[in-house]
Amino acid sequence: MLLDQGQVIPVPHGPAELSNWRRKSEKIENHYSRRMGIVTGPVEVMFHVEMLKGMRKTEEGAVVKEYGPMPGVETDYAAQTIVWNVVSEDQRFLEKAPLPIEEEFPEGARAFFLGEFNYGRPLEVIKHHDNLTDIWISTIVTTTHFLLTRVY
Numbered sequence: 488m489l490l491d492q493g494q495v496i497p498v499p500h501g502p503a504e505l506s507n508w509r510r511k512s513e514k515i516e517n518h519y520s521r522r523m524g525i526v527t528g529p530v531e532v533m534f535h536v537e538m539l540k541g542m543r544k545t546e547e548g549a550v551v552k553e554y555g556p557m558p559g560v561e562t563d564y565a566a567q568t569i570v571w572n573v574v575s576e577d578q579r580f581l582e583k584a585p586l587p588i589e590e591e592f593p594e595g596a597r598a599f600f601l602g603e604f605n606y607g608r609p610l611e612v613i614k615h616h617d618n619l620t621d622i623w624i625s626t627i628v629t630t631t632h633f634l635l636t637r638v639y
Contacts, residue, residue, distance in 0.1 A: 512530035532566035
């Protein structure tokens, strides 16, 4: 177990947990050896990894990574298979600080409105003032005719 401060806490295991761990470590070693042609050697340390589910935009406008379980994807990996340093990071998956609204949506920018009123309708940014944005929303104007009848 790992605390937020980076300290590892040893967790004692009973005979059943030790048997499960040994079986899982042998399965990982065999999988890499037979399926991928990678000789890992004996697995002495395993890591439980949460997969990257995607990128999420926060209320403030920052882009952050979202991790979590993925169905059908193995989450335990041998220490020998972990990549610790990446030489060239994929630019699509970098976390970003929030941009000022004037940069993210400059005047004349077109987007889709995601508020309650006219959800999904096209919009255009008209101007910015006091960290607010004036927009023009394209709407459909319809007239509804009602027919009044009396049932006797």
